[in-house]
Amino acid sequence: MRRFLSLCALALLTACGGSPLRPPSDIENACTIVSERPGWLRDMQRAERRWGVPVEVQLAVIHQESKFRGDARTPHRFLLGIIPMGRQSTAYGYSQALDGTWDEYRREAGGWSARRDRFGDAVDFMGWYMDQAHRRAGIPKTSARDLYLAYHDGISGYLRGTYRRKAWLLRTAAEVEARSQRYRVQLASCGRR
Secondary structure (H helix, E strand, O other): OHHHHHHHHHHHHHHHHOOOOOOOOOOOOHHHHHHHOHHHHHHHHHHHHHHOOOHHHHHHHHHHHHOOOOOOEOOEEEEOOOEEEEEOOOOEOOOOEOHHHHHHHHHHHHOOOOOOOOHHHHHHHHHHHHHHHHHHHOOOOOOHHHHHHHHHHHHHHHHHOHHHHOHHHHHHHHHHHHHHHHHHHHHHHOOOO
């Protein structure tokens, strides 16, 4: 009976509180995001202090990568359109970090308890990665466009210019830049910047 009551209480708390992996109600509005998830703002500010990557850049990249879903994964691949062949990559969580890069981050900066579906860990990872892009490729930490290109194609790919042959990626990076600027203006308008 005690176990049953515990499970009922847990189910009630989960139903009332919503999933921590569920995105905010309006992911186009930075003020809505940080008012619905005040802990996220603290996490992003902490990452900004540690790595120097502005909150609006973090928000714009997370929007593009996972639409603020903590359990986001890449789509499945299919052979002949019907036979499942696994996922397109190992990308997972808010930041869509790949297994190998995530492991490198945990060894160097994040600690072994860091999780990709925990928002604070995901933005710290992004800050760490973008700090690496700044150090190795000279990308300004305020350039959401170029940081996103290095985030998507890898820092070595960015240095080789692999993104130049991908018109769709250049368009996406321009959208990330524009969204970052909108988020910056929104955060200033609600006194969060």
